[in-house]
Amino acid sequence: MKAMIILNPSSGKEKAPDYAEKIEETLREKYDEIDIRKTEKEGDAAAFATEACIALYDAVIAMGGDGTINEAINGLAEQAHRPALGIIPLGTVNDFARALNIPLDPYAAISILDEQYLQPVDIGKINEHYFANVIAVGAIAEASYSVSPELKTRLGSLAYFMEGAKSFLNGEAIDISVEHDNGKWEGQTFLLLAALTNSVGGFDALAPEASVNDGKFHAFIIKKMSVPKIAALIPSLMKGELQESEEVEYIRTSFLKVTSDKQHVVNIDGEEGEPLPFNARVLPGHLDVFVPLKSEKN
Numbered sequence: 001m002k003a004m005i006i007l008n009p010s011s012g013k014e015k016a017p018d019y020a021e022k023i024e025e026t027l028r029e030k031y032d033e034i035d036i037r038k039t040e041k042e043g044d045a046a047a048f049a050t051e052a053c054i055a056l057y058d059a060v061i062a063m064g065g066d067g068t069i070n071e072a073i074n075g076l077a078e079q080a081h082r083p084a085l086g087i088i089p090l091g092t093v094n095d096f097a098r099a100l101n102i103p104l105d106p107y108a109a110i111s112i113l114d115e116q117y118l119q120p121v122d123i124g125k126i127n128e129h130y131f132a133n134v135i136a137v138g139a140i141a142e143a144s145y146s147v148s149p150e151l152k153t154r155l156g157s158l159a160y161f162m163e164g165a166k167s168f169l170n171g172e173a174i175d176i177s178v179e180h181d182n183g184k185w186e187g188q189t190f191l192l193l194a195a196l197t198n199s200v201g202g203f204d205a206l207a208p209e210a211s212v213n214d215g216k217f218h219a220f221i222i223k224k225m226s227v228p229k230i231a232a233l234i235p236s237l238m239k240g241e242l243q244e245s246e247e248v249e250y251i252r253t254s255f256l257k258v259t260s261d262k263q264h265v266v267n268i269d270g271e272e273g274e275p276l277p278f279n280a281r282v283l284p285g286h287l288d289v290f291v292p293l294k295s296e297k298n
């Protein structure tokens, strides 16, 4: 049995090398070959993960923030042989780990690898890229690029929320057309979110009914509305009842085709992606991920 550990030494307050040692110790019992690969720059984690597919590794353990996890997923997706994926969260938000009930404490996350319990998980494909969590379009999504790294470190996902709130209050809506399993929606929106899991931006009440292998996107189109209506929406967001609001179009769908007459950048798993248009679809149960044995969500 062969395992590859992909670690981003710059994430997790630079404690990644200590964790790597602990993972090695944990894996040694089951894997006779353990390879540690350190990323140096963007693209490395994806390249290492693809290499592990070609060399028929049994497991790839990705250690880092959501950026590193997203890259590892891009390296594994649609390869003929896909090793099981382990996730050791070292980032600020760690949405994918949250959605899978993987402990946010790195040592606890490492210890679940020992259980060898795998869960098939849906992956999203948007144009030629893959994602684990969420795609977002609209001024609020674009606002996330203006969050400084310092603010992000201090406030975590709250920093995005604050930037997003500003764009809501400025009433910046965009015109889009959304094709999905049951038809087409056209109109003005503040934000389109399409989530694969229930955890978005560290907030886990957005799509409470989303499960990690239901083969569906849970899309929310927040329609253009007045400021008092926005304020009225916040309690339903907190209670996980956003889809019941008249100001929100909620769509469960296996594909999305989104177009606009303007160039709007799409946010993919928290990172800046390509501008519209896009075609997205769910790859159902595409990756086997190590999750805790005792997990009510799964």
Ligand SMILES: Nc1ncnc2c1ncn2[C@@H]1O[C@H](COP(=O)(O)OP(=O)(O)OP(=O)(O)O)[C@@H](O)[C@H]1O
Residues within 6 Å of the ligand: 008, 009, 010, 011, 012, 039, 040, 041, 042, 043, 064, 065, 066, 067, 068, 069, 090, 091, 092, 093, 094
């Ligand atoms: N050795 C390295 N030094 C600096 N940057 C790196 C290194 N290796 C990879 N990177 C870059 O760091 C980016 C961000 O990594 P990642 O998201 O995993 O961590 P993070 O920024 O700590 O997490 P979060 O975004 O949740 O705060 C990666 O997409 C990659 O481009």
